[in-house]
Amino acid sequence: xxxxxxxxxxxxxxxxxxxxxxxxxxxxxxxxxxxxxxxxxxxxxxxxxxxxxxxxxxxxxxxxxxxxxxxxxxxxxxxxxxxxxxxxxxxxxxxxxxxxxxxxxxxxxxxxxxxxxxxxxxxxxxxxxxxxxxxxxxxxxxxxxxxxxxxxxxxxxxxxxxxxxxxxxxxxxxxxxxxxxxxxxxxxxxxxxxxxxxxxxxxxxxxxxxxxxxxxxxxxxxxxxxxxxxxxxxxxxxxxxxxxxxxxxxxxxxx
Amino acid sequence: xxxxxxxxxxxxxxxxxxxxxxxxxxxxxxxxxxxxxxxxxxxxxxxxxxxxxxxxxxxxxxxxxxxxxxxxxxxxxxxxxxxxxxxxxxxxxxxxxxxxxxxxxxxxxxxxxxxxxxxxxxxxxxxxxxxxxxxxxxxxxxxxxxxxxxxxxxxxxxxxxxxxxxxxxxxxxxxxxxxxxxxxxxxxxxxxxxxxxxxxxxxxxxxxxxxxxxxxxxxxxxxxxxxxxxxxxxxxxxxxxxxxxxxxxxxxxxxxxxxxxxxxxxxxxxxxxxxxxxxxxxxxxxxxxxxxxxxxxxxxxxxxxxxxxxxxxxxxxxxxxxxxxxxxxxxxxxxxxxxxxxxxxxxxxxxxxxxxxxxxxxxxxxxxxxxxxxxxxxxxxxxxxxxxxxxxxxxxxxxxxxxxxxxxxxxxxxxxxxxxxxxxxxx
Ligand SMILES: Nc1ncnc2c1ncn2[C@@H]1O[C@H](COP(=O)(O)OP(=O)(O)OP(=O)(O)O)[C@@H](O)[C@H]1O
Ligand SMILES: [Mg+2]
Numbered sequence: 001x002x003x004x005x006x007x008x009x010x011x012x013x014x015x016x017x018x019x020x021x022x023x024x025x026x027x028x029x030x031x032x033x034x035x036x037x038x039x040x041x042x043x044x045x046x047x048x049x050x051x052x053x054x055x056x057x058x059x060x061x062x063x064x065x066x067x068x069x070x071x072x073x074x075x076x077x078x079x080x081x082x083x084x085x086x087x088x089x090x091x092x093x094x095x096x097x098x099x100x101x102x103x104x105x106x107x108x109x110x111x112x113x114x115x116x117x118x119x120x121x122x123x124x125x126x127x128x129x130x131x132x133x134x135x136x137x138x139x140x141x142x143x144x145x146x147x148x149x150x151x152x153x154x155x156x157x158x159x160x161x162x163x164x165x166x167x168x169x170x171x172x173x174x175x176x177x178x179x180x181x182x183x184x185x186x187x188x189x190x191x192x193x194x195x196x197x198x199x200x201x202x203x204x205x206x207x208x209x210x211x212x213x214x215x216x217x218x219x220x221x222x223x224x225x226x227x228x229x230x231x232x233x234x235x236x237x238x239x240x241x242x243x244x245x246x247x248x249x250x251x252x253x254x255x
Numbered sequence: 256x257x258x259x260x261x262x263x264x265x266x267x268x269x270x271x272x273x274x275x276x277x278x279x280x281x282x283x284x285x286x287x288x289x290x291x292x293x294x295x296x297x298x299x300x301x302x303x304x305x306x307x308x309x310x311x312x313x314x315x316x317x318x319x320x321x322x323x324x325x326x327x328x329x330x331x332x333x334x335x336x337x338x339x340x341x342x343x344x345x346x347x348x349x350x351x352x353x354x355x356x357x358x359x360x361x362x363x364x365x366x367x368x369x370x371x372x373x374x375x376x377x378x379x380x381x382x383x384x385x386x387x388x389x390x391x392x393x394x395x396x397x398x399x400x401x402x403x404x405x406x407x408x409x410x411x412x413x414x415x416x417x418x419x420x421x422x423x424x425x426x427x428x429x430x431x432x433x434x435x436x437x438x439x440x441x442x443x444x445x446x447x448x449x450x451x452x453x454x455x456x457x458x459x460x461x462x463x464x465x466x467x468x469x470x471x472x473x474x475x476x477x478x479x480x481x482x483x484x485x486x487x488x489x490x491x492x493x494x495x496x497x498x499x500x501x502x503x504x505x506x507x508x509x510x511x512x513x514x515x516x517x518x519x520x521x522x523x524x525x526x527x528x529x530x531x532x533x534x535x536x537x538x539x540x541x542x543x544x545x546x547x548x549x550x551x552x553x554x555x556x557x558x559x560x561x562x563x564x565x566x567x568x569x570x571x572x573x574x575x576x577x578x579x580x581x582x583x584x585x586x587x588x589x590x591x592x593x594x595x596x597x598x599x600x601x602x603x604x605x606x607x608x609x610x611x612x613x614x615x616x617x618x619x620x621x622x623x624x625x626x627x628x629x630x631x632x633x634x635x636x637x638x639x640x641x642x643x644x645x646x647x648x649x650x651x652x653x654x655x656x657x658x659x660x661x662x663x664x665x666x667x668x669x670x671x672x673x674x675x676x677x678x679x680x681x682x
Contacts (some may be wrong), residue, residue, distance in 0.1 A: 048634050052626070075514065076636035088631040092649025102635035108360065141649075142631075158635065 079165030185210030309645030354406025378489025397429035420450030506537025533566035
């Protein structure tokens with residue numbers, strides 16, 4: 001489904017991604033772990049199309065189509081979804097209006113009729129229950145004044161509404177209490193499907209108890225330096241990153 | 256040194272004579288005082304950014320002839336229609352409410368007219384509103400709204416100011432509201448135009464607000480691109496009265512509005528909201544001035560400017576807290592959004608505080624649409640155009656939704672949508 005070959009990207013002239021290679025097939029769940037500042041969010045943002053990052057080399061295809069040629073909104077319509085590490089607060093745009101506009105943009109793209117306000121309200125209420133978010137949050141500004149955990153649940157709610165082909169979850173587990181982690185994991189597991197793939201960035205093995213990945217990769221210094229099965233995550237939990245030959249300070253920052 | 260430009264004598268020719276004697280003599284007397292009136296220049300502080308857009312060619316010196324009917328925005332409800340500065344009684348629909356009288360200046364008795372002549376301009380600092388003085392020398396008709404104590408008009412009264420620009424000239428509409436104790440009124444002023452010749456609208460609206468009266472003034476400025484619009488609104492508020500103002504303005508070759516309030520009785524409060532939207536090479540200049548004269552008064556002011564393309568918006572907000580105005584509470588906030596690198600916004604808060612026990616807050620910001628927010632929206636499949644619209648609307652939505660008359664909200668939204676169509680390209 002997603003194929004990344006020798007991807008290099010930089011921001012403000014500084015190279016962050018230094019040759020990423022990654023193959024993700026439909027139905028698979030991949031976890032990316034790695035020290036702070038190693039480029040995990042950069043990879044996520046580059047895949048979603050953030051123009052603040054410049055791709056200097058390499059290629060990315062989604063179902064054979066060149067992803068890097070597409071505008072951000074086109075990527076989203078082709079099925080890329082990024083749950084942000086830091087969801088953006090947008091006062092003045094109601095969450096409901098935002099979600100409906102997004103869902104209708106997708107529907108229009110698929111040639112389906114738009115949902116009217118009443119139809120959408122019904123759907124939004126159902127999905128907000130699924131992520132245990134009070135429907136009152138629909139009326140508030142997008143993420144405005146949401147707690148960290150509420151923002152993450154709002155991201156998963158969007159994923160459930162938009163039904164992406166590839167969901168990239170950037171630390172969707174961080175800042176969640178134990179119950180919320182369960183709710184979010186259930187949401188992600190509900191997304192798992194034969195024709196869908198999930199790429200999740202996390203620092204914690206505990207998420208992987210809830211969402212069992214098929215593959216675990218370690219991203220350090222802008223490269224994937226090790227890949228394995230879920231047992232790799234357990235090993236990392238026990239031994240840290242030091243044994244992989246990552247610089248001491250980077251390893252320290254990861255804990 | 257070049258002598259300062261003065262008002263052309265062409266502007267001081269007598270205009271129509273359909274007014275009662277006392278108003279005619281007032282007009283003549285004010286006209287005489289305008290001989291050699293210096294016109295604002297770049298060096299005139301309150302016209303610094305706008306003087307170059309004020310084009311008083313002699314072609315504008317004649318009053319436009321009372322125009323013919325076009326569509327009016329308010330089909331139902333109470334309305335008064337000014338056509339080229341003269342009231343059209345046929346097109347108007349007046350409320351029949353106890354304690355409320357709505358009269359044309361032209362229909363006033365000599366006694367009424369002479370009482371009014373003694374009061375016109377009394378709400379304004381005419382040193383700061385040069386063009387209001389020209390209005391007083393030139394108005395041909397006007398609307399006098401008198402509310403007796405406790406009179407309440409529960410529905411809004413629309414005043415439609417239409418100019419028909421089939422030839423060049425000017426219109427000088429005039430409104431005077433005398434709101435008695437505990438009376439209530441919502442007045443909507445809509446400025447619209449047809450025709451494409453260069454014209455000027457020089458308009459003045461005054462409110463005398465007695466103890467406990469509650470007045471809401473809504474003003475929508477939306478004439479075409481051949482119209483220079485210069486307006487002044489003066490308000491004097493007595494004890495425990497409340498004045499609420501909602502101004503929505505769309506740009507033009509020149510748009511200027513001076514809003515002056517004097518809080519003269521204890522416990523008076525005012526709330527001023529303003530939204531300005533400019534595009535192309537348009538220019539819009541809002542000058543507001545709130546005088547806290549008496550103690551224990553509140554003022555709350557929120558203005559938002561949005562400037563696209565090569566347009567220019569100006570906000571100058573003055574708050575003057577007089578020596579005796581202890582326990583004044585003044586809050587002024589102006590936020591500005593630049594939608595292009597060629598647009599310009601100038602904002603200036605001016606605070607003069609002579610009392611020691613006051614709360615006075617002010618803030619002004621100028622920014623662009625937030626890239627991170629835009630990225631977040633488009634990453635959900637929302638088009639760039641729609642994302643721009645959502646964020647721009649978010650900037651003013653709070654003020655638009657506060658406009659208490661649905662018809663005006665709708666009409667503002669419709670014009671905003673046209674602005675978005677012009678400003679944000681389809682994907
Ligand atoms: N807009 C930017 N301008 C400058 N540097 C940036 C920018 N965005 C990211 N970086 C830098 O790129 C590097 C990689 O950042 P990134 O956010 O991808 O790390 P990460 O692996 O997600 O870290 P964390 O685990 O802390 O979330 C960091 O050194 C960061 O400071
Ligand atoms: Mg990160």
